[in-house]
Amino acid sequence: MNISAFQMFISYKSVNSRDWDVIVAGGGTAGAVAGIAAARSGARVLVVEAQGSLGGTGTNAWVTPLMRNVSAGENLNRGLTEEIKARLRERGDGARDAGGNDNWFNPEGLKFVLDDLLTDAGGEVLFHTQVVRPLMEGGKITALVVHNKGGLQALRAGCFIDATGDADVALLAGVPCHAGDEEGVHQAMSLRFTLAGVDTARLAGFLRENGQGQESPDFLHFWMVWDRNSSLEPLFRQAVEDGTLLERDGDYFQAFSVPGRPGELSFNCPRLRADLNDGADPWVLSAAQLDGRRAIERLTRFCRAFLPGCEHAFIGVVAPMVGVRETRRIVGEYTLTVEDILDCAKFPDSICKNHYPVDIHSVKGGAKLLHERDGTAPYFAKDAYHEIPFRCLVPQGVSNLLVPGRAASSTFEAQSSIRVQQNCHSMGEAAGIAATWAAREHGGEVRAVDVDALRAELRQRGGSV
Numbered sequence: 001m002n003i004s005a006f007q008m009f010i011s012y013k014s015v016n017s018r019d020w021d022v023i024v025a026g027g028g029t030a031g032a033v034a035g036i037a038a039a040r041s042g043a044r045v046l047v048v049e050a051q052g053s054l055g056g057t058g059t060n061a062w063v064t065p066l067m068r069n070v071s072a073g074e075n076l077n078r079g080l081t082e083e084i085k086a087r088l089r090e091r092g093d094g095a096r097d098a099g100g101n102d103n104w105f106n107p108e109g110l111k112f113v114l115d116d117l118l119t120d121a122g123g124e125v126l127f128h129t130q131v132v133r134p135l136m137e138g139g140k141i142t143a144l145v146v147h148n149k150g151g152l153q154a155l156r157a158g159c160f161i162d163a164t165g166d167a168d169v170a171l172l173a174g175v176p177c178h179a180g181d182e183e184g185v186h187q188a189m190s191l192r193f194t195l196a197g198v199d200t201a202r203l204a205g206f207l208r209e210n211g212q213g214q215e216s217p218d219f220l221h222f223w224m225v226w227d228r229n230s231s232l233e234p235l236f237r238q239a240v241e242d243g244t245l246l247e248r249d250g251d252y253f254q255a256f257s258v259p260g261r262p263g264e265l266s267f268n269c270p271r272l273r274a275d276l277n278d279g280a281d282p283w284v285l286s287a288a289q290l291d292g293r294r295a296i297e298r299l300t301r302f303c304r305a306f307l308p309g310c311e312h313a314f315i316g317v318v319a320p321m322v323g324v325r326e327t328r329r330i331v332g333e334y335t336l337t338v339e340d341i342l343d344c345a346k347f348p349d350s351i352c353k354n355h356y357p358v359d360i361h362s363v364k365g366g367a368k369l370l371h372e373r374d375g376t377a378p379y380f381a382k383d384a385y386h387e388i389p390f391r392c393l394v395p396q397g398v399s400n401l402l403v404p405g406r407a408a409s410s411t412f413e414a415q416s417s418i419r420v421q422q423n424c425h426s427m428g429e430a431a432g433i434a435a436t437w438a439a440r441e442h443g444g445e446v447r448a449v450d451v452d453a454l455r456a457e458l459r460q461r462g463g464s465v
């Protein structure tokens, strides 16, 4: 069946009889928050999520902790992200360390927090449902075709939010997209996991004695990357030589404590095989799961044999979702660049402040961008930050769609900076409010939203814009 025949089939047979103001495709880091913000703005909102829980990469890819995004000692993301952190702490699933970093959290706890925040605000969610494609009338989306155990059906709304991380909806709505760097190569993917049954006090002592100081056994953070002067590098070299690890297992190794899960460590690795970097390709994703699980077994053997305190450790969690750092990025009304980041660009339609660095996990070698202006650009001032304009969420060519999160309009380099979770929360919050207003007051037109009023509303809700 060609696409138009397929489109006719589902649009004639299975249009859901209900209408929503806002439908959010993807209930992940940005999408869950967008749904909550929309519901709190009075929208009839539905979040459509492929997995069985909200939170996306922050829950189902087990990416923890939140990366710090501070300037002059102040958190730059507030509003809903602060409320989420407070709720996590109340449950014992979040923590603030002695240095004031309040970004430690338990991904399993976050699932419960997001469920409550969305449903308490009156939002609805449809889990285990894949968004297949938008139905279009001119430059406007009328419905999303979804697939689940009920088959195919079309769900209608006035305004849509594509928070799939991969710009799935935007791409098929005809929005121009970029993917990867100038050669189309994406950042490395990782399959995250945890080790439970760790004697963290012993491990902390060992790490301290070996040049990786730790605040306490409750807030462990240790790492090894080849040729970066990690004190653990000799152990990795030995493990490669005796066949416990492969050379590439040392390309990126990092572990963190998780609040509410004593004796358990969350690993920001293994980094997956370099050729497996396109997270929007289902065949690549499948190969990535296999590659990742094999690497997790090697790393587990390594930790048991080489890290005191891990002798009796066992695999606690293997993340259900592969960790995908970057796939497609929309071309929006504004495209954020690395120059904007270095120059601390400010915008009249700012909806988020960022000072997280350019952080490219390159499959071509090297982890960060070394820029010729390192050290001299405004970015390096103590109180520096740049802003993300609302226009980065507004895709070219479609009138009633917003795209918050890692697929927002930015260059490959700039995306590697703005993609961290708290920025996705802030973008999601702005998108949720704006989509509600667009649906309720402007026939879905996102460009008709009064951005000054949106910024005032974000501030009213505790935001820092």
Ligand SMILES: Cc1cc2nc3c(=O)[nH]c(=O)nc-3n(C[C@H](O)[C@H](O)[C@H](O)COP(=O)(O)OP(=O)(O)OC[C@H]3O[C@@H](n4cnc5c(N)ncnc54)[C@H](O)[C@@H]3O)c2cc1C
Residues within 6 Å of the ligand: 025, 026, 027, 028, 029, 030, 031, 048, 049, 050, 051, 054, 055, 056, 057, 058, 061, 063, 064, 065, 066, 067, 129, 130, 131, 132, 163, 164, 165, 166, 168, 189, 190, 191, 192, 268, 322, 323, 324, 325, 404, 405, 406, 407, 419, 420, 421, 422, 424
């Ligand atoms: C390995 C790794 C480590 C990282 N480390 C950190 C870190 O330490 N701290 C930090 O703050 N950030 C970190 N990041 C970045 C950050 O976690 C992500 O950029 C961010 O979570 C992305 O949010 P998002 O909302 O754009 O996408 P996601 O959170 O991935 O949400 C997308 C959601 O859409 C759903 N979905 C996708 N397609 C469809 C579809 N067609 N139909 C229905 N649902 C769909 C997915 O199931 C998912 O729930 C890391 C990322 C990775 C991959």
